[in-house]
Amino acid sequence: MLKILQMMIASTSSSSLSFANRLNLQRRGFSIISLSSSTTFRNTPSILSTSKTHSVKSFRMSSTRSDSNSIAPSTSSGNFRKVNFCQWCGGPTKHEIPDGDEKMRAICTQCGKVAYQNPKMVVGCLIEHEEKILLCKRNIQPSYGLWTLPAGFMEMGESAAEGAIRETQEEAGADVEVLSPFAQLDIPLIGQTYMIFLAKLKKPHFSPGPESIECRLFALDEIPFDSLAFSSMLVTLKLYIEDMRAGKPKFHYGTISKRPGTSPSDIHASTLDYHLQS
Amino acid sequence: MLKILQMMIASTSSSSLSFANRLNLQRRGFSIISLSSSTTFRNTPSILSTSKTHSVKSFRMSSTRSDSNSIAPSTSSGNFRKVNFCQWCGGPTKHEIPDGDEKMRAICTQCGKVAYQNPKMVVGCLIEHEEKILLCKRNIQPSYGLWTLPAGFMEMGESAAEGAIRETQEEAGADVEVLSPFAQLDIPLIGQTYMIFLAKLKKPHFSPGPESIECRLFALDEIPFDSLAFSSMLVTLKLYIEDMRAGKPKFHYGTISKRPGTSPSDIHASTLDYHLQS
Structure with missing residues (x-):
């Protein structure tokens, strides 16, 4: 079994995230990011269970709504x-x-x-443009009207990067170049694995496709954390903001779970387990 | 479309690999690793098509045999x-x-x-132990009698890391701890994506499971490159050796393709396209 570290840090609003308590331990570590619906700040001590631990980062933030945790991107069904x-x-x-x-x-x-029957891959892009990132407001269920990175199920015959580029074109009308892999986030509960790439616009143009109501660039302190569609996007954006504050992006691997006793529809009650970085 | 760099470097034997011509360009780059069956040394110039290119590394090595390129790990079929x-x-x-x-x-x-129908994930471990790595000789088809990293299809309800640990236990009788993600290698031709983790033995014990004839630790200059089961393992091991020579492992993303005009069964005729690193 993988060993687990756990720490929870709270922040009181979506735009004033706390990324405190960064522990600089050894390379190759584990951590859990816990995102609860509490609005009170709390910082519990970490439980170090491995000598090869790099960093423990987690946070906890306000939640004002519930929505679906099941991702149903554009073309394929991940249902079991x-x-x-x-x-x-x-x-x-x-x-x-x-x-x-x-x-x-x-x-x-x-x-x-x-x-x-095997897990399916969801591939998408985190698009950087002039220190902002591109989000799409969903025009379809689940999570209609909520914000997401452009993403969808990987198709036969394409690579993950090609799929991420295709989904971005379909959902955001944007022609992008993939820059680097950013995160792999497994969600065993629903048999899905997210592969998110950092990307940039080839031209400064985008427009909503049929599955999007609106596409918009957000500065990092403007990201609508209370109106995100999926836990995978919440975790991805948190990791990205943290990396940007630290100076540069890494590659993140982890498992998204639900904290026991929480609603399956509350994306802010997700935990990121077995967090590894490269 | 992703931009491509291409370079081919040959070496005349599997145990004397050439990793010359490392171009230290900017971060976030692309490269192709070409592995041909020629035994003559050749070094063609790279074609730089992006200003954000990090490193171009590729090689070309001897090939004395042909075998199946289709992966069929233990429990699931990836056939389309x-x-x-x-x-x-x-x-x-x-x-x-x-x-x-x-x-x-x-x-x-x-x-x-x-x-x-969507691509399937194959998850496995590259296990480091006393500067050697653990390989399994396959006791099943395809590629019976050839060497592989322990790996198999990811199952519903598990994470990629959990699947890699499970497959290692099944195929190599080894109890391992996953250390970090090492490579994601897409093979669109057969609808598979490999996720390989670096891992270490929790105890210095291993023994072949039913799907393995033998399990053995190999020093990096002893790896049986002429008797590997799959192109994904060939690419993974080459990237690992290169990283070790450079000092530390990175995370690699790429697409494995076949060079036009080569036999689909010749794993040494594979190319690694869209190679990105974190």
């Missing part, structure tokens, strides 16, 4: 449904653990093929 | 098959571009659900 029939021969399935396997699978009773 | 029936109601599908979509999808003619 029970497989009742074989996709290839149409035969009914049985649900058993195949020989040599350890997990329950849907196995076709006619042709014997196994229908594996 | 045509969907003929609905998984949920069993109805026959039609293949059309749905309203508001741009890609051909399998749509159920009975319940109307769309069967999206």
Whole structure:
């Protein structure tokens, strides 16, 4: 098992984030970012459980609304449904653990093929332009009317970077160049993994596509943290702001979970576990 | 479109790799690593097409055999098959571009659900132990008898790091701690994305699982480059050796393609495109 560090820092408004208590420990560390709905400042001590810990950063911020935590970007569904029939021969399935396997699978009773279901990748861009970043207000459910980075499910035949560029074109009408990988955020609860790239506009033009009501550049202290669509975007933007304050972006890996006892629809009740940086 | 740099450097044997011509340009760069089957040294000039280029590193090495390029780790299939029936109601599908979509999808003619097919993630560990790395000799097809890092398809309900730890336990009988993300390598040709983590043994014990003939620690100059199972492992190990020689590991993102005119089964004919580092 991965070891876990936990620290929670609160801030009282979305535009005055606290990024205190940066612990400069060794490289290759773990941390949790906890984002609760409390409006009171609290800073709990970290629990160091590994000698190879780099930095522990987390925060806690105000929340004024609830919304869906399930991402449903433009073209594909990430939902995990029970497989009742074989996709290839149409035969009914049985649900058993195949020989040599350890997990329950849907196995076709006619042709014997196994229908594996695996997590899906959501790819998107964090676009930097004149010290602002580009967000899109969603014109579709879930999270209609809330703000997101342009992102969507990665398609067969494309790379993650190509998918992120395509989604940005579709949702923000923007032609971008990918600069570097910024974050991989797994959400095991819903079988999704986010791959977010830093990118820049090739031309200073953007316009909302059919899935967006509006696209707008936000300065870092203007980001609408109380109106973000998804926990993945909240975590990504927090990490980005923190990196910018520290001087330069890193690559972040982590797992987004929900804190026990919180509503699954409250994106501010998410925690970032197993946070690793490169 | 992403801009591309290309350079090819040859070496005459697998154990005497050339990592010459490191161009120290700006951060956030692109490069291609080309791995051909030629045994002659050649160093072609790079084509710089962006002002934000960091480093161009590539190599070319001897190849004495051909093998499968398709990865089929332990438990799931990454193959892309045509969907003929609905998984949920069993109805026959039609293949059309749905309203508001741009890609051909399998749509159920009975319940109307769309069967999206998306790339799968393969997760694995590059395990460092006393300046050696752990490889497994495959006991299954494809690439039976060839060497690989422990890796397999990410499962629903787990994170990439958890999946990499699980696969390492299954294939190498090793209990590992993940240290940092090392590489994301997309292979659009087969709809797979590799996520490789650096890891260390919690205890100095390992033993082959059912899918491995043998597990062994290799010093960096002993890695069996002529007997590796997959192009993803070849690229990962090359990047790792290069990073170690430069002093420390980075995070690498890139796309693995096949050079036109080469056999799809020759892993040494792969190119690493859109190489970005963090």
